[in-house]
Amino acid sequence: MTMATPSPDAIRAYLNDNPNTRARDAAASLKTGEAALLAAQGAMPISTHLDTVMPALNTVGSVMALTRNESAVHEKDGIYENYRGGPHASMVINDDIDLRMFPKHWVHGFAQIKETERGTQRSMQFFDAAGDAVHKVFAREDTDIAAWDDMVKTLSLDEQITNLTLAPRAPADGPKADPAKAEELRKAWTAMTDTHQFMRLTSHLNMNRLGAYRIAGKPFVKPLAPWALNDAIVSLGEADTEIMLFVGNPGCIQIHTGPLNTIKPMGPWQNVLDPKFNLHLRKDHVTEVWAVEKPTKRGMAVSIEAFDKHGTLILQMFGRRREADTVDHTGAFKQLISELPQLHLEDA
Structure with a gap:
């Protein structure tokens, strides 16, 4: 079609x-x-x-x-630099360009x-x-x-194309959960040893990321107010806390590792305008924000994750973890999360 x-x-x-x-x-x-x-x-x-x-x-x-x-x-x-190919997933990994790519897209x-x-x-x-x-x-x-x-x-390819044939755009997935499997989800979540296991876990239970967050409950997830994401960016701009910031689409995920220094709002956009890194975020698109903890061999990986009205992931932020670190998060980033506004029923 x-x-x-x-x-x-x-x-x-x-x-x-x-x-x-x-x-x-x-x-x-x-x-x-x-x-x-x-x-x-x-x-x-x-x-x-x-x-x-x-x-x-x-x-x-x-x-x-x-x-x-x-x-x-x-x-x-x-x-x-440092490209690693693969039939289903490929990577470029260095201090500046950090990509996860999915060739079929x-x-x-x-x-x-x-x-x-x-x-x-x-x-x-x-x-x-x-x-x-x-x-x-x-x-x-x-x-x-x-x-x-x-x-x-x-x-370059031999053929010049001016009239491109395109496929219909796939509809947004939306949150997918099975409340009857909530206890099974929590048990499997507790047994995780690596954050990369999470998507396989939810797929096995016929759920997706947001659907799982909505039914997991404490201590795995905490719902935050939608404006908590912008609060976090502003707070990070005032501190020297290094993070890993993921933005992606089905074909590519791009990662920034380091601080956020220069924060410049403009209309509906919140912007990070640093010398080698820029982020442009539509604040008004942020509908759900979650603080998430996933167990790893090195302790809890702690993240802030934001979704739009369709349930599509906008971005994720983790506290920067270095190879020599003995835990999978930083105290400063976890402290920042604890101070963010939570979602209460009257806010929903």
């Missing part, structure tokens, strides 16, 4: 009439996927095979990696050169079957542009 896409002429006419509209907003107005916009503008189709793309990116020096969902944008500067890829008010913008952009962005890479001032151009030539 495919999704009806406006003609390339219609897309170009809209973009010409609305030159300052962000690509994601333009795609929403045109009722299509963002990938269709790049195709209509003549962007270069490129390979989406991670075993080809990620080593090629490692040749160009420092770039900006961008991963987003509907409510949060995660931007990180660095080099694509990397369906369409384009390289684009675009003239903007700030100069020439070079990017590589990857999309799922519905044309929604999975991951983007932007050249920076210190990127090796000659190596970038060589990379694009290496990754």
Whole structure:
């Protein structure tokens, strides 16, 4: 099954009439996927095979990696070093670029050169079957542009595509729980030794993350007020507490490790604007926030996790754990969570 896409002429006419509209907003107005916009503008189709793309990116020096969902944008500067491939999941792991990638969602890829008010913008952009962005890479001032151009030539596909065929967008999963299995959930939760076991656990019980949180109860989870996420970001901006901050979509999860220093709200957006890391969060999209504890071999992994009105995960924050640490959280981060506003019945 495919999704009806406006003609390339219609897309170009809209973009010409609305030159300052962000690509994601333009795609929403045109009722299509963002990938269709790049195709209509003549962007270069490129390979989406991670075993080809990620080593090629490692040749160009420092770039900006961008991963987003509907409510949060995660931007990180660095080099694509230490790639580890796999048929179902792949990774880039270093101090700056830290990604978990799921190849089946990397369906369409384009390289684009675009003239903007700030100069020439070079990017590589990857999309799922519905044309929604999975991951983007932007050249920076210190990127090796000659190596970038060589990379694009290496990754380019023979066929030029202007009229892209897209699949329908999958509906949001929503919370899924089985209250009859609540005790079984708690027993399995208590027996965990690694946070990565959690998704297998919930899948086995025919639940998902948010559904499990809603029925687990104390001491596993604590519901926080929706504004607690913004309170946490502001508090972290005032402290020197290092965290791990995850933002993702079905095809890619991007992780920032370090402090949040420069907090700049603007309208509905809360922004972290640090030299090598930016976060843009739609505060008004945050509907549920949970403080979560999961047992590991090194003690409890403690997190703050936020969801939108559809039950989709927006972001997660963990206290930074170093390899030499003997516990899986930091006291400062746990103390911060204890001071956040909880959700009471009158708030719901």
